[in-house]
Amino acid sequence: MFGMSHETFLLLDAVVTVIGLIILITKFKFHPFIALIIAAAFLGLTSGMPIGTIIKAFQDGFGGVLGFVGIILALGTMLGKMMAESGGADQIAQTLIRAFGKDKVQWAMMFAAFLVGIPLFFEIGFVLLIPLVFIVARRTGVSIIKIGIPLLAGLSAVHGLVPPHPGPLLAIGVFGADIGKTILYGLIVALPTAIIAGPIYGTFIAKYIPGHPNQELVDQLAREPDAKELPSFSITLITVLLPVFLMLLKTFADVVLPEGNFFRSFMDLIGHPISALLLALLLSLYTFGHRQGIGSNQILKLLDASLAPTAAIILIIGAGGGFKQMLVTSGVGDVIGHMAVNAQISPILLAWLVAAVIRIATGSATVATITGAGIVVPVVGMIPGVNRELLVLATGAGSLILSHVNDAGFWLVKQYFNMTVAETFKTWTAMETILSVVGLGFILLLSMFV
Numbered sequence: 342m343f344g345m346s347h348e349t350f351l352l353l354d355a356v357v358t359v360i361g362l363i364i365l366i367t368k369f370k371f372h373p374f375i376a377l378i379i380a381a382a383f384l385g386l387t388s389g390m391p392i393g394t395i396i397k398a399f400q401d402g403f404g405g406v407l408g409f410v411g412i413i414l415a416l417g418t419m420l421g422k423m424m425a426e427s428g429g430a431d432q433i434a435q436t437l438i439r440a441f442g443k444d445k446v447q448w449a450m451m452f453a454a455f456l457v458g459i460p461l462f463f464e465i466g467f468v469l470l471i472p473l474v475f476i477v478a479r480r481t482g483v484s485i486i487k488i489g490i491p492l493l494a495g496l497s498a499v500h501g502l503v504p505p506h507p508g509p510l511l512a513i514g515v516f517g518a519d520i521g522k523t524i525l526y527g528l529i530v531a532l533p534t535a536i537i538a539g540p541i542y543g544t545f546i547a548k549y550i551p552g553h554p555n556q557e558l559v560d561q562l563a564r565e566p567d568a569k570e571l572p573s574f575s576i577t578l579i580t581v582l583l584p585v586f587l588m589l590l591k592t593f594a595d596v597v598l599p600e601g602n603f604f605r606s607f608m609d610l611i612g613h614p615i616s617a618l619l620l621a622l623l624l625s626l627y628t629f630g631h632r633q634g635i636g637s638n639q640i641l642k643l644l645d646a647s648l649a650p651t652a653a654i655i656l657i658i659g660a661g662g663g664f665k666q667m668l669v670t671s672g673v674g675d676v677i678g679h680m681a682v683n684a685q686i687s688p689i690l691l692a693w694l695v696a697a698v699i700r701i702a703t704g705s706a707t708v709a710t711i712t713g714a715g716i717v718v719p720v721v722g723m724i725p726g727v728n729r730e731l732l733v734l735a736t737g738a739g740s741l742i743l744s745h746v747n748d749a750g751f752w753l754v755k756q757y758f759n760m761t762v763a764e765t766f767k768t769w770t771a772m773e774t775i776l777s778v779v780g781l782g783f784i785l786l787l788s789m790f791v
Contacts, residue, residue, distance in 0.1 A: 358387075372653075403662050404662075419622050420622045446483055490543030521612070695717055
């Protein structure tokens, strides 16, 4: 077509489609759900796919993603809501602060965010823990930036690299990776990455930008904890980390036990992400609910309220799955895969680079993850020995880079920390970029051993 080979035309078509998707989201302010549907339809039509195939491909991609991720998001959100209402997150943070002391309080905030952030969306974890940043800054006199950047790094690292967060889960589904191994590798990469981008960078940048919190927000959010008794640290930790433990135990059983073994089959059941999160949620109804004096009717209202904010996220994820499937069905993914093989680009580096470019352009880590994974997935079948779990982590690391003015998280941090745009670039944007680049470095290092 137009004097070009079919492969060249498909590649150009994909580039135009992705640019159009970016323009719809950034310039014309289309909702990502609508923009992804339009982009998928445009790619299907211009690539020459039959109408029936276009519709079926989008439906298959949409349903294939939400059939798994939608359930995970709902269960994880409910668990997070119970933890928030019971004061479990407060308990984790306060215990770590007491253990580390005033001089190392920034380390306590990073570890608290790292633990609390495992079952929570970044935004939920941020809103949940930001009052603690204000309270600790007021009590200790430590710079709000020195305390806040480690907290943001802990939340962001697990959000981009550790299931059951939506980004890594989406990439696991696309690449066909093992969730237990991804959790293990994700934790290995995320913790040192968060340390470098959080306490270490936060301590450095706080010397130049100490930060001055908005007094109205301080007055509103930095209240002393309620007099009610909080859940114990051990009970909170057991409840929050139960799904992670069950999924890791399933992976261990799959490695050491033969197929058909009763215990392995049992662990395959309860260690599946849906089962593991459901069991943790059921446990939380007692540990974070009835044990804390929250009645059944109130628990029902809390769980009901927790689901409403996830509706838009679920729809965007589904549409992203449909767009990904269009890339695969149209043959664009195969063309890009062959190019990567011929150019001898490391699949891990390619996954990081593609996700990073889309993240910078759209401001959405979710869009970057699902689109990047869809573009890179054909490489998996063309290059033998590619570690699928590390591809998941590379895509997640790329999706964190260079958060700027097109990212809602940029403005969320700016307003809560009462910073100028320039100060937000030097703190939040720099921290996110450090997370992404250092994370890639650790992933490449890990690839030498697994």
